[in-house]
Structures are given as structure tokens and as C-alpha cells.
Amino acid sequence: MSLQEHKNSCDEATMPMFASSNAGDTEPFFAAAALGLGLRGGGGGGGGRDEDLDMEEEEEASPTHLNTSTCGHFLVVSTDKLSARYTGEGRHGNDVGAIQGNRPAPSRRLVYYFEISVKDRGQKGYISIGFTNENFKTSRQPGWDPNSYGYHGDDGKLYHGHGVGDTFGPTFTVGDTIGAGINYASQEFFFTKNGKIIGTTFKDVQLPLYPTFGLHSPNEKVCVNFGQSPFVFDIEALIQEERERRQRAVENVPLPLSISHSIVRAYLLHYGYQDTLAAFDDACGGTFPSILAPKDNDPQVLHENYALNERKILRRLARDGDVDSVFAKLREWYPKLLQDGHSVVGFLLHCQKFIELVKAGALEAAVFYAQQELASFFGSPPLQNLLQDCVALLAYENPAESPVGYLFKLGQREAVADAVNACVMGTNPVLLSSGQSPQSSLEKLLRQLTACQAEMRFFYGGQGEVFRLHKILQGSKDGGW
Amino acid sequence: MGKGEASSKKVITKEEWEKKLNDVKIRKEDMNKLVMNFLVTEGYVEAAEKFQVESGTQPEVDLGTITDRMAVRKAIQCGNMEDAIEKVNDLNPEILDTNPQLFFHLQQQRLIELIRNGKLEEALEFAQEELAPRGEENHAFLEELERTVALLAFEDTSGCPVAELLDLSQRQKTASELNAAILTSQSHEKDPKLPSLLKMLIWAQNQLDEKASYPHINDLVNATLEDPVT
Numbered sequence: 001m002s003l004q005e006h007k008n009s010c011d012e013a014t015m016p017m018f019a020s021s022n023a024g025d026t027e028p029f030f031a032a033a034a035l036g037l038g039l040r041g042g043g044g045g046g047g048g049r050d051e052d053l054d055m056e057e058e059e060e061a062s063p064t065h066l067n068t069s070t071c072g073h074f075l076v077v078s079t080d081k082l083s084a085r086y087t088g089e090g091r092h093g094n095d096v097g098a099i100q101g102n103r104p105a106p107s108r109r110l111v112y113y114f115e116i117s118v119k120d121r122g123q124k125g126y127i128s129i130g131f132t133n134e135n136f137k138t139s140r141q142p143g144w145d146p147n148s149y150g151y152h153g154d155d156g157k158l159y160h161g162h163g164v165g166d167t168f169g170p171t172f173t174v175g176d177t178i179g180a181g182i183n184y185a186s187q188e189f190f191f192t193k194n195g196k197i198i199g200t201t202f203k204d205v206q207l208p209l210y211p212t213f214g215l216h217s218p219n220e221k222v223c224v225n226f227g228q229s230p231f232v233f234d235i236e237a238l239i240q241e242e243r244e245r246r247q248r249a250v251e252n253v254p255l256p257l258s259i260s261h262s263i264v265r266a267y268l269l270h271y272g273y274q275d276t277l278a279a280f281d282d283a284c285g286g287t288f289p290s291i292l293a294p295k296d297n298d299p300q301v302l303h304e305n306y307a308l309n310e311r312k313i314l315r316r317l318a319r320d321g322d323v324d325s326v327f328a329k330l331r332e333w334y335p336k337l338l339q340d341g342h343s344v345v346g347f348l349l350h351c352q353k354f355i356e357l358v359k360a361g362a363l364e365a366a367v368f369y370a371q372q373e374l375a376s377f378f379g380s381p382p383l384q385n386l387l388q389d390c391v392a393l394l395a396y397e398n399p400a401e402s403p404v405g406y407l408f409k410l411g412q413r414e415a416v417a418d419a420v421n422a423c424v425m426g427t428n429p430v431l432l433s434s435g436q437s438p439q440s441s442l443e444k445l446l447r448q449l450t451a452c453q454a455e456m457r458f459f460y461g462g463q464g465e466v467f468r469l470h471k472i473l474q475g476s477k478d479g480g481w
Numbered sequence: 482m483g484k485g486e487a488s489s490k491k492v493i494t495k496e497e498w499e500k501k502l503n504d505v506k507i508r509k510e511d512m513n514k515l516v517m518n519f520l521v522t523e524g525y526v527e528a529a530e531k532f533q534v535e536s537g538t539q540p541e542v543d544l545g546t547i548t549d550r551m552a553v554r555k556a557i558q559c560g561n562m563e564d565a566i567e568k569v570n571d572l573n574p575e576i577l578d579t580n581p582q583l584f585f586h587l588q589q590q591r592l593i594e595l596i597r598n599g600k601l602e603e604a605l606e607f608a609q610e611e612l613a614p615r616g617e618e619n620h621a622f623l624e625e626l627e628r629t630v631a632l633l634a635f636e637d638t639s640g641c642p643v644a645e646l647l648d649l650s651q652r653q654k655t656a657s658e659l660n661a662a663i664l665t666s667q668s669h670e671k672d673p674k675l676p677s678l679l680k681m682l683i684w685a686q687n688q689l690d691e692k693a694s695y696p697h698i699n700d701l702v703n704a705t706l707e708d709p710v711t
Contacts, residue, residue: 250680250681250684251677251680253680253681253683257650257653257654257657257676258650258653259676259679259701259702260519260673260675260676260679263675263701264516264520264675266702267516268516273531273535274535275535276528276531276532276535276536278531279525279527279528280520280528282527283527283528284525315535319535409537410537411510414509414536415509441701441703442512442515443507444502445679445698445704446505446511446512447503447505448502448682448686448704448706449678449681449682449685450505450507451501451502451505452682452685452689453685454501454505455689455693456685456688459689469511469678470508472674473514473515473674
């Protein structure tokens with residue numbers, strides 16, 4: 001491989017992609033979120049139709065190559081920036097050639113890991129691998145100065161903040177592949193040699209940390225693997241083990257089976273899923289007398305049963321797209337809800353009526369309806385996205401296949417039905433006086449779970465996997481579960 | 482900052498915590514999926530069908546495959562254990578062959594049903610001939626057997642210390658265990674996600690306890706937010 005000399009020049013600025021992330025990084029959501037709704041088309045701008053609420057949580061950038069702009073002198077780095085050779089003389093403590101990855105180790109995960117392969121041990125094999133922070137001097141070996149850790153090949157010792165290392169593992173030399181990793185769950189560094197774990201040490205240093213190696217005797221040469229090739233060490237197995245350890249701890253928590261049944265039943269009640277509820281009660285028949293005959297004075301039971309009949313009917317009408325009847329029933333039963341001509345639920349229903357007209361091909365009627373009922377909602381910001389999407393339906397010959405085609409799907413009716421349901425639930429005088437939020441137990445529990453997980457990450461300085469319910473439900477492994 | 486540092490815990494007030502809770506985004510769609518997953522995995526096929534229609538949520542498997550599982554569950558819920566065992570063996574004989582603990586629990590349930598129906602002689606015979614030999618192989622089985630047989634010692638079982646065995650939730654427990662085994666044999670996830678998430682909530686709250694004092698939810702059914710303990 002041809003080696004080309006690099007001095008302190010010629011590289012793009014490094015972009016630390018690390019973002020401090022905690023419960024507070026959630027952006028304000030559509031006003032209707034206060035009603036406990038997850039309305040599509042409400043949150044994001046332009047392209048937000050199939051918007052993923054987790055978008056801001058997407059892949060963190062990882063180191064991909066060596067950072068040649070801050071690396072030590074006496075290093076010659078290959079053009080692919082994945083290997084380095086020492087050309088100095090290694091005479092004193094400040095002519096080390098250390099080099100970092102171009103980005104810090106990503107931290108929103110369980111484990112970060114990289115490897116080096118020793119191609120030439122040079123005169124003395126003064127080769128080291130470890131992690132260093134942004135203030136690290138690349139003229140020094142990783143581990144010699146504070147805020148750096150290094151496992152050194154010539155003596156097999158682990159260095160942290162001193163010129164004297166601790167006994168740690170075997171030495172390493174030409175032909176060996178050495179790995180260094182951060183386990184964010186256990187807050188430890190770990191090192192490997194030729195695919196086997198050498199040892200771990202408590203990570204007593206702040207992020208961000210850069211993967212780093214150091215060379216210090218003539219002709220030493222090392223290649224680095226940031227994951228562009230398969231690792232010698234089975235990192236997936238380690239991650240799997242870490243997950244299973246946590247899963248076992250969670251699964252060992254005792255939980256009466258009937259609790260899940262009660263929560264599901266309350267959920268069906270809460271949203272007025274009448275047929276499902278009947279079938280569920282039927283199937284549970286007699287096996288759960290305690291939930292089939294709930295105590296009448298139980299506040300949540302009273303709450304979930306509130307206006308059940310009315311809510312069942314409204315949901316069915318909304319699900320059938322019969323907006324006129326929903327309006328009629330609401331005016332009859334809950335005139336106050338629609339009194340304010342600009343209520344969110346009224347707006348959603350008007351939009352839905354418009355959508356149903358377009359869907360039925362009654363474009364003229366739709367336009368007329370929009371002029372009559374929707375025009376006055378232009379200009380109230382939280383509702384703009386949905387409104388624009390609705391009107392955009394008119395622009396397409398085949399709206400169902402258009403970018404706003406989601407409006408024709410059943411999910412949109414479901415969202416409207418949920419909004420109506422939430423409004424009716426909100427009229428419960430008990431609820432109003434107690435200041436309780438009109439949410440189902442399930443929703444409250446999921447909020448609590450997500451908030452606890454976010455708070456834990458906050459205490460760990462934003463390290464470790466982010467809990468993402470959505471990913472867990474997709475069966476993905478990296479939802480923090 | 483050291484590992485064992487002694488520090489006073491951070492206190493998060495109810496107001497602060499409620500603000501955090503409100504900032505959490507929960508999708509209705511995801512809750513529907515969670516409920517559908519529960520109905521499918523626990524074998525509530527009719528409820529799953531209705532839920533698909535009412536909420537527009539797609540089940541993750543063909544609902545047809547649940548029917549056989551349902552029949553087995555129903556047999557247990559009706560206390561018809563012989564029927565249940567026969568149906569499982571029709572479905573896949575390996576399920577019971579490879580799972581001695583499950584088989585023992587089914588037999589134990591059969592004994593419970595015999596006692597419930599007052600067939601005491603039959604119950605004793607069954608316990609001695611079918612269950613006792615298994616108890617010899619496994620200490621945990623023996624303890625369970627003794628606990629079950631204790632039901633015979635009480636004329637009025639309603640207040641006795643092992644009365645819970647006669648509770649209908651015991652049938653539910655047995656039905657769920659068998660259901661899970663059938664799911665595993667069909668390479669479907671054996672547990673619904675909801676109970677796991679609830680356990681995770683309890684676990685996460687305990688973990689956070691070490692760092693902060695904040696409003697708990699202890700009553701999962703009502704999801705009541707407690708005041709932080711200070």
C-alpha cells in the first residue's frame with residue numbers, strides 16, 4: 001500500500017455528532033396531543049405525512065476513518081485513512097504518534113467497539129489502543145495523561161492518567177488484532193486480543209471519547225477497523241448477552257397475569273371499542289370475575305365507563321365516515337363541545353367531512369364545503385398542516401395515490417374517532433373537578449415507562465440505548481429492549 | 482465522580498414530572514398494536530377479529546392459526562383437562578413430550594378439577610398413580626403436589642391457605658402456560674408484549690429510585706401517580 005505523508009493539513013473539520021439527549025429533547029407536538037391523540041399530519045411540516053416521531057433519534061454517525069488533521073507528527077497515514085506508520089525516532093515522551101478516529105464513539109447504544117491490527121511491530125512495539133477525549137495531545141500515548149485510557153502492547157498494561165500502568169493483560173505484537181470498546185450499560189471499557197476479552201475497567205471519564213491508537217518506535221504500522229470489515233471479536237454476541245441479562249432481570253419482576261387483562265379491558269372501554277370489548281368479555285368468561293364485576297367505586301372504572309354508550313355510538317359513526325351524524329349526535333348530547341366554532345374537534349370533523357366528500361368524488365360539494373366551513377381555520381397554526389393536506393387532495397387526479405393519500409385511510413377516521421372520544425371523556429365532571437388527565441391507564445403507564453427510561457439516560461449522561469416504544473413494537477432489537 | 486459516592490437523591494416534584502409525562506409522545510397506533518398483540522398472543526381470536534374491524538389494526542399473524550390454540554384454552558377454562566391434553570397432542574405431540582413441567586401443571590390442574598367436582602376417590606387415585614411418580618423425579622413438583630392434595634384436608638376450602646388453587650385464575654395461569662408452549666412450537670413469540678412492558682415499568686421505576694425521588698405509579702390498573710417520597 002502506498003503511504004502518503006500527511007502533516008497538519010488537508011482534512012475536513014471533524015463534526016462531533018454527539019447530541020445530549022434526554023426527556024427534554026422532545027419537540028412540542030400538535031395541540032391535540034393534550035387530548036392524548038396521535039394525529040397524523042399534525043406534527044411535521046411538508047414531508048411529515050408518514051412522519052416518524054423518532055426521526056430525531058435516527059442513526060448517530062460513527063467514526064469511519066482516522067482524523068489526519070489533529071494526529072501526531074511522525075505519522076504517515078494511508079490514503080484511505082485506515083492505517084498509519086510511525087516515521088519518528090521515538091526518543092522521548094513527546095514524540096509519540098497518536099491518532100484518533102474522525103468522530104467520537106457514538107453513545108446512544110449499548111456498546112461501541114473498534115479494532116486495530118498490528119502489521120509491523122517496528123523496533124520496539126510501543127503500540128497502544130484506547131479512548132481519549134477532545135483535549136488529548138496526539139504527541140502522547142493514550143493513557144499517559146488524564147482523560148485517556150490505553151492498553152499498551154509492549155508491557156500488556158492498562159494506563160489511565162499516569163505514566164505508570166496497571167497490570168492488565170498479555171502483550172501484543174505483529175499479527176495480533178486488538179480491540180477496544182465501551183459498554184454503556186455497565187459503564188466500562190473492555191479490551192480484546194485476537195477475538196477474546198482481555199479485561200474491563202470502570203469508565204471514569206466524560207464523553208465524548210474518540211477511538212485512538214498510538215505508535216512510538218520506528219516503522220511500527222497499524223491498520224484500524226471501524227466496522228468497515230467484520231471484526232475478529234464477536235461483538236454481536238456481547239451485545240446479545242448484555243440484552244439478555246437485562247431481559248432476565250425484567251422478566252423476573254413478579255406481575256399478576258390479570259393486570260394485563262384489566263388494562264386491556266380498560267383500554268377497550270376507554271376508546272369505546274364495543275364489539276371487541278364484548279368478544280373479549282365473552283372469551284374471558286368467568287375466568288376473571290374480579291375484572292368483570294369491577295368495584296363500582298373504583299375511580300378508574302367509573303372514569304372508563306363514563307358515557308360509554310354515547311362514545312360507542314360516536315365511534316361507530318366516525319369509523320363509518322358518517323360525519324354528519326357525528327355532528328348531529330354531538331349537538332344533541334354535548335352541545336357545549338361545539339359551541340366554540342373553532343374547537344379542535346370541530347375542525348377535525350369538518351376536515352373529515354371534506355375528506356369523505358373528496359373520497360366520494362363529490363369535488364364540487366367538497367370545494368363548497370371547504371369555503372363554508374374550513375376557510376375560517378386558515379391561520380390558526382397548530383391546525384395548518386392537516387388543513388393544507390386536506391385541501392391538497394383537490395390537486396391530484398388520483399388523491400388516494402398522492403402524498404396526502406393517508407387521509408383516505410381508515411387510520412384518519414380512527415384519529416377523528418379518538419378525538420371525539422377524548423372530548424366526550426373530557427366532559428366527565430368528576431374528571432374535570434379532579435384535574436385528572438383523560439388518558440387510558442395504558443397510555444399513562446407507557447408515558448411513565450418512557451419518562452423513567454429517559455430520566456435514567458439523563459443520569460447516565462445521555463449514554464446507552466434510547467427507549468423507543470415504536471421500535472419495540474416493530475420487533476426491533478435496538479428499541480432499548 | 483466515583484462509583485460509591487454518597488449524594489442526596491434528586492427530588493422531582495409532581496409538577497415537574499407531569500410536564501415530562503406530557504412531553505412523551507405515545508402513538509395511538511402503537512397502543513392499538515400492543516392491544517392486538519395481546520389479543521393474538523393470548524388467543525382471543527374473536528376479540529382480535531373485532532378489534533381489527535373497529536380499530537383498523539392489522540394483526541401480526543393470520544388469525545386462522547389462533548383457532549386451534551383457542552380450542553385448547555377454552556377446554557382448560559371450562560375445566561375440561563382431558564380434552565385439553567388430547568387437543569394439544571393432536572396439534573403437536575412434541576409439545577408435552579419435551580416439556581415435563583408443563584405436563585405436570587396440566588395434570589395438577591386435572592387433579593384440582595377432580596377435587597373441585599367432589600370426585601375425591603378419583604382424585605386420590607389420580608394423585609397417587611399419575612402425579613406422585615413425577616414428584617419423585619422433581620422436588621418442585623412434589624411440593625406442588627403436596628400443596629394441591631392439601632385441598633382434600635379442608636371441608637370448607639374457601640378460607641384455607643391453598644384456596645387460590647381453586648380460584649378460576651389458576652385455570653387462567655395453566656391456560657397461559659400451555660398457550661405459550663404452543664406458540665413457541667409454532668415459532669411465534671410466546672409472550673405478549675404488554676406484560677413485559679409492565680414488568681419493565683416496575684423495573685425501570687426501581688432503577689430510577691436509586692437516582693431520584695419522583696412520582697411512582699404503583700397501582701398499575703388505575704395508573705395513579707403517587708406523590709414523590711422525600
